[in-house]
Amino acid sequence: MLRLKNINSYYGQVHALRNVSLHLAKGEIVTLIGANGAGKTTLLNTLSAVVPARSGEILFQGEEIVAHPPDRIVELGISHVPEGRQVFKPLSVEDNLELGAYLRYLKKEKAAIREDLEMVYSLFPRLRERRKQMAGTLSGGEQQMLAIGRALMARPKLLLLDEPSMGLAPLVVQEIFRVIENLRREKGTTVLLVEQNAKAALSMADRGYVLETGRMILEGEASELLENREVQRAYLGKEKKEIWER
Amino acid sequence: MKRDYLLFLLFATVVLVAPAAFKGGYLLNVLVFMGINTMLAVALNLLLGFAGQISLGHASFFGLGAYLSGILSTTYGFNPWLTMVIAAVAVGILAFGLGFPILKLKGHYLAMATLGFGIIVYIVFNETVALTGGPSGLSGIPNLKMGSLTFDGDLKNYYLIWCFALVTMLLAINLAHSRIGRALRAIHDSEVASRVMGVNARLLKVQVFALSAIISAVAGSLYAHTMSFISPASFGFNFSVELVTMVIIGGLGSIFGSFLGAALLTILPELLRVVQDYDIVVYGLLLIVMTMYMPKGLAGGIASLARRLRPAKKGVVDAQG
Numbered sequence: 001m002l003r004l005k006n007i008n009s010y011y012g013q014v015h016a017l018r019n020v021s022l023h024l025a026k027g028e029i030v031t032l033i034g035a036n037g038a039g040k041t042t043l044l045n046t047l048s049a050v051v052p053a054r055s056g057e058i059l060f061q062g063e064e065i066v067a068h069p070p071d072r073i074v075e076l077g078i079s080h081v082p083e084g085r086q087v088f089k090p091l092s093v094e095d096n097l098e099l100g101a102y103l104r105y106l107k108k109e110k111a112a113i114r115e116d117l118e119m120v121y122s123l124f125p126r127l128r129e130r131r132k133q134m135a136g137t138l139s140g141g142e143q144q145m146l147a148i149g150r151a152l153m154a155r156p157k158l159l160l161l162d163e164p165s166m167g168l169a170p171l172v173v174q175e176i177f178r179v180i181e182n183l184r185r186e187k188g189t190t191v192l193l194v195e196q197n198a199k200a201a202l203s204m205a206d207r208g209y210v211l212e213t214g215r216m217i218l219e220g221e222a223s224e225l226l227e228n229r230e231v232q233r234a235y236l237g238k239e240k241k242e243i244w245e246r
Numbered sequence: 247m248k249r250d251y252l253l254f255l256l257f258a259t260v261v262l263v264a265p266a267a268f269k270g271g272y273l274l275n276v277l278v279f280m281g282i283n284t285m286l287a288v289a290l291n292l293l294l295g296f297a298g299q300i301s302l303g304h305a306s307f308f309g310l311g312a313y314l315s316g317i318l319s320t321t322y323g324f325n326p327w328l329t330m331v332i333a334a335v336a337v338g339i340l341a342f343g344l345g346f347p348i349l350k351l352k353g354h355y356l357a358m359a360t361l362g363f364g365i366i367v368y369i370v371f372n373e374t375v376a377l378t379g380g381p382s383g384l385s386g387i388p389n390l391k392m393g394s395l396t397f398d399g400d401l402k403n404y405y406l407i408w409c410f411a412l413v414t415m416l417l418a419i420n421l422a423h424s425r426i427g428r429a430l431r432a433i434h435d436s437e438v439a440s441r442v443m444g445v446n447a448r449l450l451k452v453q454v455f456a457l458s459a460i461i462s463a464v465a466g467s468l469y470a471h472t473m474s475f476i477s478p479a480s481f482g483f484n485f486s487v488e489l490v491t492m493v494i495i496g497g498l499g500s501i502f503g504s505f506l507g508a509a510l511l512t513i514l515p516e517l518l519r520v521v522q523d524y525d526i527v528v529y530g531l532l533l534i535v536m537t538m539y540m541p542k543g544l545a546g547g548i549a550s551l552a553r554r555l556r557p558a559k560k561g562v563v564d565a566q567g
Contacts, residue, residue, distance in 0.1 A: 048442050074444030086439035088432045098425070099432050103444040105425045154444065 001026045001190055002047075002158060007056035009039075009046045016042040018214040019056075024158070024190055029180070031193045031201040031222065033235055034211035040194040041083050043211070044160045047192075048080040049073050060158070075103050079156035083163050083194075085147040089136030093127055096135050096146055100153030113153070120149035123179060141172035148179070158190045159183070165197045173197070177204050198235040202226045210235070250419050253502060257415075261408050265401055274400040276516055278472065281407035282465050283508035285414045287492040288501055289461035292418060294490065295499035296427060297454050298434030299349060300357045302486050303364025307459040309371060309481025310337050311466025313378055316387045316476055321377075326390045330467040334460050341459030345452035364486050371478035383477030390471045403472045410468060414461055418501045430454060431499070491529075495536050497543025506544040 002024040009017040017039050024030050034040050045051040047058065049070045058066045060076060068076070079100075088096050097120055101113045121128035124145040130138060135146055144164055151159060161180070165173040181204060183189045195201035202208055208225045210218035218225065225231050268274050290304050314333035318324040324332070348359045371378050378384055390397045390406065397406045421427050432440040433447050441447050470476050488511060496507025514532075518525035540547035 050438055050441060069446070070441045071444040071446045074442070080442040082439055082442055086436050088435040088439065090435060091428070091431055095428050095431075099428055099440070099443050099445070102425060102429060150443065 001028075001061060002192075003057075003059040004047075005057040005059075007043075007046060007053050007058065009042055009051055009053050011042075011051070016051075016214055017046065017053075020211070020214070020216050022209055022216065022219075024192060026190055027184060027188045028207065029184055029191045029193060029205045031195055031198075031205035031208045032211060033195055033198040033201060033208060033231075035234070036196075037213070038211040039214045040211055041162055042214075044080060044082075044162050044192070044194055047073075047160060048078060050080075071103065074154055077155070077157035078160065079151035079154045079158070080160040081147045081151045081162060081164065084166065085140075085143045087135040087138070087143050087146050087150070089134065091135055092132050093135055093138070093146055094131045096150050097127075097153050100150035103154065116153055116155065120152055123152075123182075124149055141168050141176070144168060144172075144176060145179075148176070152183075156189065158192065161191060161193045163194055163196060165195060165200065173200065180204070198231070199226075250423070250501075254416060254419060257502070257505075258412050261412060265404055271400045274404055276512060278400065278403050278407050280509050280512040281404070281411040282469050283489075283492065283512050284411045284505045285465040285468075286462055286489055287496060287504035287508040288411075288414050288418045289458045289465070290489050291493045291496070291499065291501065291504045292421065292430075292454055292461075293458040294493050295497075295504075296422065296430040296434065297451055299451055299455065300353075300490070301360040301455075301458075302357050302483070302490065303360035303362070303367070304458070304462055304489050305481045305483070305485035306364040306367035307337055307341065307462035308466040308469070308485070309367060309476075309478070310340070311463025312470040312476045312481065313371060313384070313466075314463070315467035316384050316470040317377060319471070320384060320387050326388055326467075326471050330390075330464060330471075333463050333467045337463035338456050338460040342452060342456040345455040346448075349448070349451045349455060361483070361486075364483055368478060368482050371481060378478070381478060383475055385475045387470050387474040387476065389474065390468075397472065407468055407472065410464065415501055415505070418504075422499075422501065426450070491533065495533070495543055497545035497547075500543065500545035503543050503545030506548075510544070 004020060004022045007017050007020045008015070020039070020043060022032075022043075032040050032043065042051055046053045049068055053066055056066065057064060060078065063076070065073060065076065088099065091099070094117070097117055098113070101109075101116065104113055121131070126142055127145055127149060130142065135143065138146060148161070148164065164176050164180075168176070177200060180191060180193070184191060193201055193205060202222045202225055205222040208220065208222045209216055210225070210231060218228070218231065220228070226236075264277070265274060268277070286304070286308060290301065293299050293301055311333045314336055315326065315329040318329040318332060319326045344363065348356065348363070351359050372381055374380070395402070397403055429440060429445045429450060432443065432445060433451065437447050492507035492511050493504055494507070495510060496505065497503030514528070515525060518528055521528070536543070542550070
């Protein structure tokens with residue numbers, strides 16, 4: 001479904017992604033883990049063309065999309081839930097969700113948009129309760145739900161999630177991960193999940209990639225990565241000693 | 247949403263019957279200015295209050311509209327209505343072209359760029375004496391006509407200007423409630439997030455900039471044809487700042503607020519004639535007090551005052567926080 005080949009991205013002179021390649025099959029949940037500054041967020045931003053790639057190829061459903069502007073990417077079915085949620089704080093919850101369907105208004109899909117609004121509300125009942133409330137007054141978890149709901153309003157084929165667990169209580173994280181799994185089960189949504197919470201992400205995902213200072217250093221089945229000693233040491237918080245001298 | 251339209255209907259009715267209360271030229275003349283300022287404030291509010299993009303050069307679009315319309319109708323004898331259309335189209339194209347490079351800038355840099363543009367235009371008005379009459383201005387601009395009706399008296403001008411002002415307000419209210427209005431507010435809050443939602447932020451900002459400039463140009467054309475005299479002094483940096491003040495005092499993102507801000511800043515100079523040069527002190531104090539106690543502007547201030555009064559009457563606390 002999605003294939004990245006030798007992507008290079010820069011912030012000015014800083015080389016943030018070095019020859020990164022990655023692929024996702026339809027219906028897969030793939031997670032991308034790595035330390036701060038490894039380039040995880042840059043990779044998602046490159047995918048949604050907020051940070052344009054300087055070289056390399058991105059194929060989405062066989063189409064070359066590397067030169068597309070962000071709105072065209074959304075139109076093709078890639079929705080991005082940005083890091084730190086980025087809900088539109090002074091706008092109501094419902095306005096936020098309707099903005100997610102921004103491009104679909106042009107196609108006169110009013111009825112379908114209403115349906116999807118209901119779908120999001122049934123997915124996250126809390127949002128229905130607060131639909132007239134300003135998004136900035138929601139709790140962190142609710143804002144994350146709103147950000148995901150907003151992305152779903154574009155009817156994405158591929159969902160890009162950037163650290164949905166950031167700053168949230170473990171129970172809320174569980175709830176959000178459960179919704180992501182349900183989405184895949186019920187709608188077949190493909191998910192690319194960027195996480196710092198490597199353990200939780202790997203236990204949900206099918207496969208995983210490990211990014212380190214702009215390079216892809218590991219790739220494999222999620223269960224393999226969970227067992228991988230290097231991953232355990234670097235990202236799962238196990239002491240080197242504990243692993244090697246057991 | 248419905249409330250805005252009801253309010254508009256009420257407002258339009260008041261505007262239509264208001265002249266009955268004022269017999270005589272002077273006050274009516276003030277109201278004519280108020281109408282023009284309302285158009286300008288609403289136009290700038292679309293850019294500043296909704297999309298969150300500052301312009302310190304909006305008086306120049308107003309001036310370009312006035313001069314284009316004035317010169318074409320006076321020197322070249324074009325029909326005044328036609329010159330209004332020409333001015334609107336020309337300024338629209340100019341703003342659209344200008345918007346692409348200029349709106350890539352943000353915050354202070356955008357303020358500087360628009361300020362620079364305003365000053366360039368002001369200098370051109372002053373220096374191209376053969377065309378504009380230079381600092382001594384352009385006079386003898388013909389009035390607008392409709393069949394046998396010539397818009398020359400204060401009352402006729404009042405209705406002419408306020409027709410345009412009301413249409414502008416209605417247009418802005420419609421825009422605010424549309425998907426475009428939502429997208430503009432989204433850009434205001436977070437440009438990156440709005441872009442990943444599929445909003446073409448760059449284009450939309452330029453479009454609203456152009457729309458705002460077009461409305462300002464139409465207001466300029468109306469100004470030229472009703473006053474029949476224009477000079478560069480009306481379109482300088484000071485007036486650009488005054489427009490920004492109207493929008494902020496009225497309330498960012500509130501269409502009726504823009505009217506309130508325009509009304510206040512039209513009436514205030516008239517009231518402050520008695521203190522002469524010290525009026526600037528009053529302006530300063532007003533701005534300080536407003537930003538301290540009414541950060542959402544007059545519109546927001548009135549709304550929260552109403553909320554505070556209502557539960558006292560009904561004895562119920564507003565549940566929606």
